[in-house]
Amino acid sequence: MVSLAEVAKRAGVGTGTASRALSGRGSVDEATRQRVLVAAEELRYRGNAAARALRERRSRMVGLLLPDLDNEFYTAAAEVLQSEVAAAGYQLIVAQTSTRLGDERRAWESMLRSGVDGVVHVPVDPSAPVPTELPVVQLNRRSDDGEIPAVLTNDAEGVEQLTRLVLEAGHRDIALLVGSLEYSTSRERLEGFRRAIRAAGIREVPIVDPPPGARARVVHADLSIEAGIAAFALLEGDAPTAVLALNSRLLLGVLASCQRRGLRVPEDVSIAGMGDPVWYAVWSPAITTFSPPLAEMGRRAGREILALIEHGDDRDAMTPPVRLAGELIIRDSIVSR
Amino acid sequence: MVSLAEVAKRAGVGTGTASRALSGRGSVDEATRQRVLVAAEELRYRGNAAARALRERRSRMVGLLLPDLDNEFYTAAAEVLQSEVAAAGYQLIVAQTSTRLGDERRAWESMLRSGVDGVVHVPVDPSAPVPTELPVVQLNRRSDDGEIPAVLTNDAEGVEQLTRLVLEAGHRDIALLVGSLEYSTSRERLEGFRRAIRAAGIREVPIVDPPPGARARVVHADLSIEAGIAAFALLEGDAPTAVLALNSRLLLGVLASCQRRGLRVPEDVSIAGMGDPVWYAVWSPAITTFSPPLAEMGRRAGREILALIEHGDDRDAMTPPVRLAGELIIRDSIVSR
DNA sequence: TTGAAAGCGCTACCAG
DNA sequence: CTGGTAGCGCTTTCAA
Numbered sequence: 122m123v124s125l126a127e128v129a130k131r132a133g134v135g136t137g138t139a140s141r142a143l144s145g146r147g148s149v150d151e152a153t154r155q156r157v158l159v160a161a162e163e164l165r166y167r168g169n170a171a172a173r174a175l176r177e178r179r180s181r182m183v184g185l186l187l188p189d190l191d192n193e194f195y196t197a198a199a200e201v202l203q204s205e206v207a208a209a210g211y212q213l214i215v216a217q218t219s220t221r222l223g224d225e226r227r228a229w230e231s232m233l234r235s236g237v238d239g240v241v242h243v244p245v246d247p248s249a250p251v252p253t254e255l256p257v258v259q260l261n262r263r264s265d266d267g268e269i270p271a272v273l274t275n276d277a278e279g280v281e282q283l284t285r286l287v288l289e290a291g292h293r294d295i296a297l298l299v300g301s302l303e304y305s306t307s308r309e310r311l312e313g314f315r316r317a318i319r320a321a322g323i324r325e326v327p328i329v330d331p332p333p334g335a336r337a338r339v340v341h342a343d344l345s346i347e348a349g350i351a352a353f354a355l356l357e358g359d360a361p362t363a364v365l366a367l368n369s370r371l372l373l374g375v376l377a378s379c380q381r382r383g384l385r386v387p388e389d390v391s392i393a394g395m396g397d398p399v400w401y402a403v404w405s406p407a408i409t410t411f412s413p414p415l416a417e418m419g420r421r422a423g424r425e426i427l428a429l430i431e432h433g434d435d436r437d438a439m440t441p442p443v444r445l446a447g448e449l450i451i452r453d454s455i456v457s458r
Numbered sequence: 459m460v461s462l463a464e465v466a467k468r469a470g471v472g473t474g475t476a477s478r479a480l481s482g483r484g485s486v487d488e489a490t491r492q493r494v495l496v497a498a499e500e501l502r503y504r505g506n507a508a509a510r511a512l513r514e515r516r517s518r519m520v521g522l523l524l525p526d527l528d529n530e531f532y533t534a535a536a537e538v539l540q541s542e543v544a545a546a547g548y549q550l551i552v553a554q555t556s557t558r559l560g561d562e563r564r565a566w567e568s569m570l571r572s573g574v575d576g577v578v579h580v581p582v583d584p585s586a587p588v589p590t591e592l593p594v595v596q597l598n599r600r601s602d603d604g605e606i607p608a609v610l611t612n613d614a615e616g617v618e619q620l621t622r623l624v625l626e627a628g629h630r631d632i633a634l635l636v637g638s639l640e641y642s643t644s645r646e647r648l649e650g651f652r653r654a655i656r657a658a659g660i661r662e663v664p665i666v667d668p669p670p671g672a673r674a675r676v677v678h679a680d681l682s683i684e685a686g687i688a689a690f691a692l693l694e695g696d697a698p699t700a701v702l703a704l705n706s707r708l709l710l711g712v713l714a715s716c717q718r719r720g721l722r723v724p725e726d727v728s729i730a731g732m733g734d735p736v737w738y739a740v741w742s743p744a745i746t747t748f749s750p751p752l753a754e755m756g757r758r759a760g761r762e763i764l765a766l767i768e769h770g771d772d773r774d775a776m777t778p779p780v781r782l783a784g785e786l787i788i789r790d791s792i793v794s795r
Numbered sequence: 796t797t798g799a800a801a802g803c804g805c806t807a808c809c810a811g
Numbered sequence: 812c813t814g815g816t817a818g819c820g821c822t823t824t825c826a827a
Contacts, residue, residue: 122516124804135814139818140806147807150812169571171511172804180508182551190537193530200527203554207565212551212572214519217540228544234717235519236507287514341514346736370736377740399683399707400737461820472798477822484823487796510822512803799826801824 198419205423256429284317297402349374535756542760593766609752621654686711744789
């Protein structure tokens with residue numbers, strides 16, 4: 122590894138001058154600067170990130186803490202986030218929180234040890250404390266601690282709209298498949314759902330022995346195909362005419378269940394989704410869905426964390442959370458009754 | 459940030475002893491070690507990664523250079539790779555190569571500047587030189603430079619099997635949709651395809667004005683839905699009875715095209731895919747596909763890069779490339795003629 | 796077993 | 812404008 126001292130020697134200057142010439146900070150005679158630049162070029166000088174980080178007390182690295190790298194919902198945001206921070210000269214360090222239980226704490230620890238300047242965080246356990254010693258921006262979901270800056274979408278309104286769409290199509294026997302209430306997103310989505318059904322005068326009924334008639338059932342499930350199948354099985358023999366499955370894997374589970382039982386979509390069961398993985402639009406029927414602006418959210422989270430890092434703690438400028446509106450995409454999976 | 463010196467002071471020892479107590483290297487009296495451990499705990503000592511990296515001349519960071527974070531094909535491997543290196547105490551730094559042209563070079567530069575100890579690389583431009591100053595393991599594809607260790611799947615055999623499946627179903631008018639020949643994967647897949655059709659006595663014909671009869675057509679396309687639609691359009695009016703679309707987005711494009719033109723799958727057009735995104739199994743018809751062991755590949759790439767980093771340059775031990783066999787998953791999208 | 800001290804490569808300060 | 816130098820926090824000799 123070629124060091125600054127070697128560049129300086131070759132250019133016939135001191136390390137201080139070489140440093141200033143390369144960084145552009147402080148004044149250097151133009152001729153001298155050129156000599157240094159040439160020497161650096163010839164030696165293929167790249168600098169030593171660790172030394173710089175040690176001296177400057179900042180690493181120019183941003184951490185991304187997410188539940189799961191293999192999830193189009195997060196990676197759609199991560200892609201843009203990476204570009205955003207890279208454009209500002211930062212590296213992105215990625216760690217996953219939920220491969221095993223207790224991993225969120227562990228992931229935070231290793232993030233902190235790595236010396237990142239700030240972290241973009243998709244929380245899993247909303248009650249877990251979030252480190253206060255460095256800038257943090259939460260993405261998509263938020264912790265119970267409402268003081269942390271966050272970039273979210275309008276989950277409640279989105280699901281409310283989606284539900285209204287179903288109601289307006291004449292459905293009166295509706296099921297909602299949603300994640301654990303632990304998540305702020307699930308709570309907000311449920312809230313949106315309830316607003317819509319209440320406004321339509323429909324009551325929420327228990328899953329076991331539900332009374333007949335106009336009704337809404339809510340099932341909480343893990344976000345997997347299997348959980349979607351299991352959740353739909355709970356409605357067994359008394360299937361709703363419309364299902365809102367607020368996660369692509371849950372939705373896939375519902376789709377699989379319908380196939381197995383010979384229920385046609387959307388003729389027998391209308392379906393609405395959340396997010397917009399590429400296959401939604403091509404499925405037959407194409408899936409009607411509420412789609413958060415994931416790319417925009419990733420970009421915004423990147424900008425916010427960079428701003429927090431570079432302009433220090435004007436976090437007041439950002440709380441309360443940024444809400445970026447999602448899009449209601451009406452396709453063919455909801456049919457009128 | 460609490461430093462080692464502070465821990466040492468609190469424990470009443472020198473920094474050297476504190477360092478040895480914490481790292482476990484070198485001998486320390488058990489009682490002293492306990493004092494240090496307690497002091498570190500009380501002070502919530504985390505250490506300074508930059509200082510350690512500077513001193514030890516290694517950062518305990520691994521880079522991952524991939525075309526695109528928003529692609530289930532890579533992220534399926536990335537997820538496992540991240541866990542693997544994290545378990546060994548390494549951080550994963552991610553950079554994307556193909557958001558804009560020339561980005562691969564740029565991404566490499568910033569990787570190198572960041573001081574990672576090694577890089578797992580999914581090459582985009584196979585002719586671009588790969589840095590030799592640090593360990594590199596290529597994943598899924600390889601550069602023209604055959605000396606670089608790589609973790610691949612058996613693309614050629616896989617596609618050959620897939621093609622045979624189609625042939626055995628009686629198809630004699632087949633199209634292959636595959637990526638640019640630039641990619642080693644595409645070349646290998648094409649080779650597998652050709653082996654199979656040759657063995658069956660079927661000739662490859664040009665896309666424009668193809669002669670009728672038993673024939674195979676090959677279309678190269680970008681890996682997007684739109685490109686899939688465009689590629690299928692090239693076969694316009696003279697559609698094959700079976701299509702191998704060797705990428706999930708290309709396949710989605712074919713599916714979309716078939717829908718628009720009222721072609722039924724698989725009755726009118728049989729389809730075979732590559733990879734295994736979650737929706738393949740639930741689609742109707744469920745997609746028959748050749749699925750590389752992405753998780754296993756990610757794990758292996760992680761192990762190889764760690765081995766290269768920690769046991770130095772016994773790269774000879776690994777070249778030639780590791781091939782992990784994929785799985786032929788027979789479902790319902792290919793029908794007999 | 797232990798403490799003192801050198802030095803990793805860099806930036807920023809200070810004197811010239 | 813420039814070179815010398817201190818010092819960021821750590822690990823690793825080296826003597827004691």
